[in-house]
Amino acid sequence: MHLLIPAAGSGRRMGSQRNKLLLTLLGKPLLSWTLAAAEASGHITWIGIMGQPEDFPDFQVILGDLSLAKPVKLIQGGATRQESVYNGLQALPLNADRVLIHDGARCLATPELFDRAADALLSCPGLIVAVPVKDTIKVVDEHRIVRQTPERSNLWAAQTPQGFEVKLLKKCHEEGREKGWEVTDDAALFEKCGLPVTIVEGEETNLKVTTPVDLALAEFILRQRRDRSK
């Protein structure tokens, strides 16, 4: 199974001048943790990383330190996550028929999660890993007035990895570009094209490191994992 890692973002919401994936957690860059989990997954055979060219020297250092057994390709990212994934899809080897897409910023995803998603992708055209929402979610208008309270039992928080048949996802991305759809995950393009997206059980600890609080939480979780495995 092929894996694409969008890693071409910035550190804006983190309050950092550089790509947040280069910040360190327990002494190792965020991206390094993500890659180590992908390397340990039994299903993943090829890894593509979408990044901004100015980060490639740092990515090369990370790859050199990890010395992964799996082939890795660096791919130029775009101005948005959507564009970065589009570029990644074009750079997949011709024999790639199914692909997992996993945000580099979700550096706590376990190898078991990758394997669960990869297994499930053998029997459906598209999937996301997700967890049930714990908070009550409000739909709010531009004046910050609550307009709606959706039934919580129907709400799931989408994570990555997300997985798709390559041919179908490429078509959805092309249609999205033609019609000017702007989305924050690939499943949204699949949905807009009327294709089914299956839910696979995610992990509560699979947080997306976005703000300094996430960084502190991620470090706490990784330290616990390290201490447990001693």
Ligand code: C5P
């Ligand atoms: O900014 P956010 O954390 O939502 O981005 C999700 C993922 O998409 C991150 O791993 C980030 O590096 C990636 N991304 C990208 N290209 C962009 C913007 C974000 O690959 N232009």
